[in-house]
Amino acid sequence: MPVNGRSHLRVARPSRDLAVAERFWVRGLGLDVVWRAESGPEPGEHDLLMVGWPDAGWHLELVHEPAVEPRPTEEDLLVIYVDGPVPDDLVTRLEEHGGKRVPSPNPYWNRWGVTIEDPDGYRLVLCERGWSPA
Structure with missing residues (x-):
């Protein structure tokens, strides 16, 4: 299968606390839990939470590994185009x-x-505009 506009997109980032993150993304925004895994005994394994909408072409993967801290900047944005008032x-x-x-x-x-x-x-931006690449 070629890589194109129909390829699924995963945005992965670290999280300090998956339960707190889940509360925001699932109960706050309304995403579904797509997958959840707890770390096992193997080196390099970690806890993760994947959230998204079942019909979306993307999902967000949140990873908890105690040695890795999130380092967001003001420009690390996930933008959702609402196509109307927020x-x-x-x-x-x-x-x-x-x-x-x-x-x-x-x-x-x-x-x-x-x-x-x-x-x-x-940062999550809820944009009132609709998305159009033109």
Whole structure:
């Protein structure tokens, strides 16, 4: 199978606490748990949590390994195009489940969306615009 626009995308990043991350991404944003694994006795194994929407062409993999700390910057963004106003109740739910609304250093995201920092410090942008590559 060739690599193309239909290839599934996985975004992987470290997490300090998978239970806290799950609360934000699943109970806050509404993603489903796609897969979960606990580390075993083999070297290099780690706890992981994969979350996403069943019909999406992507998912988020969160990995907990005590020796690895998340190191997000203000520009490490996961942007979801809502194609309409960002629901206030969604922002409230994300905040209630461990997120923190923050201003973006990029005025575009402040104008067109809402930026929420997840419990590991990575940023989720809910953009009111629709996505069109043109």
